[in-house]
Amino acid sequence: MAMRGDAGVAVPARPDPARPAxxxxxxxxxxxxxxxxxxxxxxxxxxxxxxxxxxxxxxxxxxxxxxxxxxxxxxxxxxxxxxxxxxxxxxxxxxxxxxxxxxxxxxxxxxxxxxxxxxxxxxxxxxxxxxxxxxxxxxxxxxxxxxxxxxxxxxxxxxxxxxxxxxxxxxxxxxxxxxxxGWPTPWSWCRLPSAAEVVGERIAERYRQFIIVALGVSIFLTGRSFSLSGFTTDQAWALAVVFTITVMIWRIYIYRAGDQLTSVIATSANPARLREIIAFVHLIMVAGILCTAVTSQLVIERPFGDTPTSWAAVIHGGPGLFLIGRVLLDYTLFGRVDLVRLSGLLLLAGLAPAAPLLPPVMAALVVMVILIAVATGNLVGDRIRPPTPAP
CATH class of the missing domain: 1.20.120 (Four Helix Bundle (Hemerythrin (Met), subunit A))
Structure with a gap:
C-alpha cells in the first residue's frame, strides 16, 4: 500500500528497486x-x-x-x-x-x-x-x-x-x-503522492507473490485433506473438482490483468494511486482464495450427503469473492467491466440458493464449470477485443 509524503520532502528510492529482494x-x-x-x-x-x-x-x-x-x-x-x-x-x-x-x-x-x-x-x-x-x-x-x-x-x-x-x-x-x-497527523495533514518512486515491475511481483502464496496454501490444504482421507473413489473425484477450481482461479487471475500488471502500472498517469487501489483489490481476491481453501477441505472430507447452508455459502462465496476482486482489478487497469467475469459472478450468486439441495461435491462441480466457462470466455473474448490500459 502506498505511503504519502510530507510537503517539500522526498525520499530517494532504494537501489535497484525493480524487483523484490x-x-x-x-x-x-x-x-x-x-x-x-x-x-x-x-x-x-x-x-x-x-x-x-x-x-x-x-x-x-x-x-x-x-x-x-x-x-x-x-x-x-x-x-x-x-x-x-x-x-x-x-x-x-x-x-x-x-x-x-x-x-x-x-x-x-x-x-x-x-x-x-x-x-x-x-x-x-x-x-x-x-x-x-x-x-x-x-x-x-x-x-x-x-x-x-x-x-x-x-x-x-x-x-x-x-x-x-x-x-x-x-x-x-x-x-x-x-x-x-494517507496517514495524516496533527502536525502534517497533507496528502501527497507516494514517497518512493513507483516501479511497476516490483509492485506487480509483490502482489503476484501474495496471490501465489494464497494459491499455494489452497493446494497444500487440498493435498493434506486428501492424504488424511480414506482414498475412496468419491474423495478422488472431490480432489479433482476442488483442484480444478484452484487451477481455474489461477488462470483467471493471471490472464491479461495479472500478466499485464507490470506494464499497466508503469505506464499509468497516476501509478501511486493505482497501486493503492490494486492493494485493496488483491486483498479481496486473497479472501476469496482463503474461502476456497476451506471449501477444498470440506468437500474432500465429505463429498456426498447434505450440504449445510454454511458450506454452500463458502463453496460459492469463495470463488465469488475472488471474481469480485478480479472484476475490480480489470476495471482498475483497463477502465472497463469484463462481462464474462461479471456473468460468472452473477451465475455463482444466482445458483447459490440451490447449492444446499446438492451434495457438496456436486455443488463444487457447478462452481468448477462456471469458472471453466469464465476462463474459456476470457480467452475467446480477449482475442476478439484485446483490452487496452486505462489512462
Missing part, C-alpha cells in the same frame, strides 16, 4: 502459515460470526504484510541493519499465526500484545537506525495511527466475547483509515 520473498513464506491458520480458524467456526472474526484477522495480517513490503520501496534491504528487522517481523507473524485459531478465546491477549509490539517496534527501529530525516517523518506518521489503534487492540485482548470483537474491529478501522487518508 530475496529477503522479501523469504518473508512471504511466513504468510503461508498465516493463511493456513486463518483457514483453520474459519473452518473451525463456519458461521457469520466466525467469518467476521477471520476477516478482522486477515485485515490485520494484510496490513502488517503491506507495511513491511513498503520498506522495500524506501530502504535498501541489503543493508546489514535492515535484514534483521524483517526477520523479526517474520517471527512475530509466525507467533501471531500460532494464536489465530484461539485469538477470540484464551489467546486473545497474547495475539494483541504481539501484534501491537511487532507493529510499533518496527517503526521505532527505523527511527533509530535509518538516518534519512524524510523517512523518519513518514515513519512517525504511521506510528501515530498504529499507536492510536494499540489501545483497542490491547483492551480487546483483556476483555472477551462480543466486546473483544467490537474493539478489534475498531482497531483495524483506525489503521485502515490511516491508509486511506
Amino acid at each position: 530475496i529477503l522479501e520473498l523469504f518473508f512471504d513464506l511466513a504468510f503461508v502459515f498465516v493463511l493456513i491458520a486463518l483457514s483453520e480458524k474459519l473452518l473451525s467456526e463456519l458461521t457469520w460470526v466466525g467469518a467476521w472474526q477471520t476477516l478482522i484477522l486477515l485485515l490485520a495480517f494484510s496490513l502488517l504484510w503491506a507495511l513491511t513490503a513498503w520498506a522495500g520501496d524506501v530502504v535498501d534491504l541489503s543493508e546489514p541493519l535492515i535484514g534483521p528487522q524483517i526477520v523479526v517481523v517474520m517471527a512475530g507473524s509466525l507467533l501471531l499465526a500460532s494464536a489465530v485459531v484461539d485469538a477470540y478465546g484464551n489467546s486473545g491477549l497474547l495475539f494483541a500484545i504481539v501484534y501491537v509490539t511487532t507493529s510499533l517496534t518496527k517503526g521505532v527501529y527505523y527511527l533509530l537506525i535509518v538516518p534519512n530525516p524524510a523517512l523518519k517523518l513518514r515513519v512517525r506518521r504511521i506510528l501515530f495511527w498504529q499507536a492510536a489503534a494499540a489501545a483497542p487492540w490491547i483492551l480487546g485482548g483483556l476483555l472477551a466475547g462480543t466486546t473483544r470483537g467490537v474493539l478489534w474491529a475498531a482497531a483495524v478501522a483506525v489503521e485502515y483509515t490511516g491508509v486511506v487518508l
Whole structure:
C-alpha cells in the first residue's frame, strides 16, 4: 500500500528497486502459515460470526504484510541493519499465526500484545537506525495511527466475547483509515503522492507473490485433506473438482490483468494511486482464495450427503469473492467491466440458493464449470477485443 509524503520532502528510492529482494520473498513464506491458520480458524467456526472474526484477522495480517513490503520501496534491504528487522517481523507473524485459531478465546491477549509490539517496534527501529530525516517523518506518521489503534487492540485482548470483537474491529478501522487518508497527523495533514518512486515491475511481483502464496496454501490444504482421507473413489473425484477450481482461479487471475500488471502500472498517469487501489483489490481476491481453501477441505472430507447452508455459502462465496476482486482489478487497469467475469459472478450468486439441495461435491462441480466457462470466455473474448490500459 502506498505511503504519502510530507510537503517539500522526498525520499530517494532504494537501489535497484525493480524487483523484490530475496529477503522479501523469504518473508512471504511466513504468510503461508498465516493463511493456513486463518483457514483453520474459519473452518473451525463456519458461521457469520466466525467469518467476521477471520476477516478482522486477515485485515490485520494484510496490513502488517503491506507495511513491511513498503520498506522495500524506501530502504535498501541489503543493508546489514535492515535484514534483521524483517526477520523479526517474520517471527512475530509466525507467533501471531500460532494464536489465530484461539485469538477470540484464551489467546486473545497474547495475539494483541504481539501484534501491537511487532507493529510499533518496527517503526521505532527505523527511527533509530535509518538516518534519512524524510523517512523518519513518514515513519512517525504511521506510528501515530498504529499507536492510536494499540489501545483497542490491547483492551480487546483483556476483555472477551462480543466486546473483544467490537474493539478489534475498531482497531483495524483506525489503521485502515490511516491508509486511506494517507496517514495524516496533527502536525502534517497533507496528502501527497507516494514517497518512493513507483516501479511497476516490483509492485506487480509483490502482489503476484501474495496471490501465489494464497494459491499455494489452497493446494497444500487440498493435498493434506486428501492424504488424511480414506482414498475412496468419491474423495478422488472431490480432489479433482476442488483442484480444478484452484487451477481455474489461477488462470483467471493471471490472464491479461495479472500478466499485464507490470506494464499497466508503469505506464499509468497516476501509478501511486493505482497501486493503492490494486492493494485493496488483491486483498479481496486473497479472501476469496482463503474461502476456497476451506471449501477444498470440506468437500474432500465429505463429498456426498447434505450440504449445510454454511458450506454452500463458502463453496460459492469463495470463488465469488475472488471474481469480485478480479472484476475490480480489470476495471482498475483497463477502465472497463469484463462481462464474462461479471456473468460468472452473477451465475455463482444466482445458483447459490440451490447449492444446499446438492451434495457438496456436486455443488463444487457447478462452481468448477462456471469458472471453466469464465476462463474459456476470457480467452475467446480477449482475442476478439484485446483490452487496452486505462489512462
